[in-house]
Amino acid sequence: MTTKTQHYHPLHIALHWLMALMIPALFGVGLWMTGLDYYSSWYKTAPDLHKSFGILLAILLVSRLVVMRRFGKPAALSSGWQQKAAGIAHALMYTLLLAIMVSGYLISTADNRGILVFGLFEVPGFGEFFPEQADIAGTVHFYLAWALIVLVVLHAAAALKHHFVDKDNTLKRMLGRRNAAASSIDKTEI
Template sequence: MNCFSRLILKFGSIAHSFMKKRWPLWLILIHWLTFLVVVGMFASGLWMVDLTYYSDWYKTAPHWHKSVGLLLFTVTLVRLVSRISTQRPPTFGNKFDNLASKLGHRAIYLVLLALFTSGYLISTADGRAIDVFNWFAVPGFGEFIENQEDLAGEVHFYLAWTLIVLTSLHGLAALKHHFIDKDDTLKQMLRLR
C-alpha cells in the first residue's frame, strides 16, 4: 500500500470517528431552521384567525402559511430519513433521560406529521390544490368527511399548541442538560463541542 492510500484510509477513519461524535452540520441547521419555522408558523397561525375579509393579508397570509407548511413537511421527511440513516452521536444522561429523549423526539415528529396532515385537510376540503409560492401545486382530493375543514381546523389548532408545549419541554430539557447536568447535549446541537 502506497503512502497516498494510507493517508486516504487514515483520513477516512478519522472522519468516520468524528462523524460518530457529532451530528452533521446540515442536520443541525435543519433542526434550528425547523424550530424557527415552527415558532413563526404558530405565531402567524394565531394572527391569521383574526384577519377579516377586508384585511390586506386575508389571502396572502394563508397562502404563505400553507406554502411554508408544505416546504417544512418536505424538510421533515428528509430529516426523518436522515435520522434513520445517520448514526446517532453519543448521548448524555441517565437511562431515564435517554428514554425521555427518544419518546420526546418521536412525539414531536408524530405531532408534526399530524399537523401537516390536518393542515392539508383544511386547505383541500373544497377540492382545490394548494399553490406553493406559485411554484407548483399540491393536488386536493376534496372532502373525505362531513365538515372536514372545521374538524381539521380544530385538530390543527390543538396540535399546534401541543407542538409548542413539546418543543418548549425539549428546550427545557436541553437547558437542564447544560446547566444542571453540565454535559455536552446542548453544545452538540450548537456545534460548540
C-alpha cells in the same frame, strides 16, 4: 445504514435549527391569521404563506428523517429516565408534526383545490373525505399545534438544563461544536 458518532452531521444540525425557527413562526402566524377579518390586506396572503411554509416544513421533516437514517445520531449523554423521556418527546414531536401537516392539508384541500407553494408548484387537492372536513381538521390542527408548542418549550428547557445544570455537551453538539475528545472518537463517513 447508520454510523455511531459523537456529534450530529452538519445537515442534521442545519435542518434542526431551520425547523426550530419555522415551527414557532408558523404557530404564531397561525394564531394571528385566525383573527384577520375579510378586509385585512393579509386575509388571503397570510394563509397562503402559512400553507407554503407548512409544505416546506414537511419537506424539511422528511429530509431530516433521511439524514438521521443515513448519518445516524449520537448516543444520548444522559441515561435512564432522561434518555427514555427524550426518546418519547422526540417521537411525539415527529408524530405531532406529521398529524399537524395532515390536518393542515385536509383543511386546505377540502374544497378540492390544491395548495400552491410559493407560486412554484401545486400540491393537488382531493376534496372532502368526510363531512365537515375543513372544520374538524381545523379544530384538530389547532389543538395539535398547541400540544407541539408545549413539547417544543419542554424540549428547549431540557436542552438548557443539560447546558447550564448538567454542564454536558448535549446543546453544544446541536450547535455544531465538537470537543477534542469527541472529535478523535468519531467514525462518521461524510
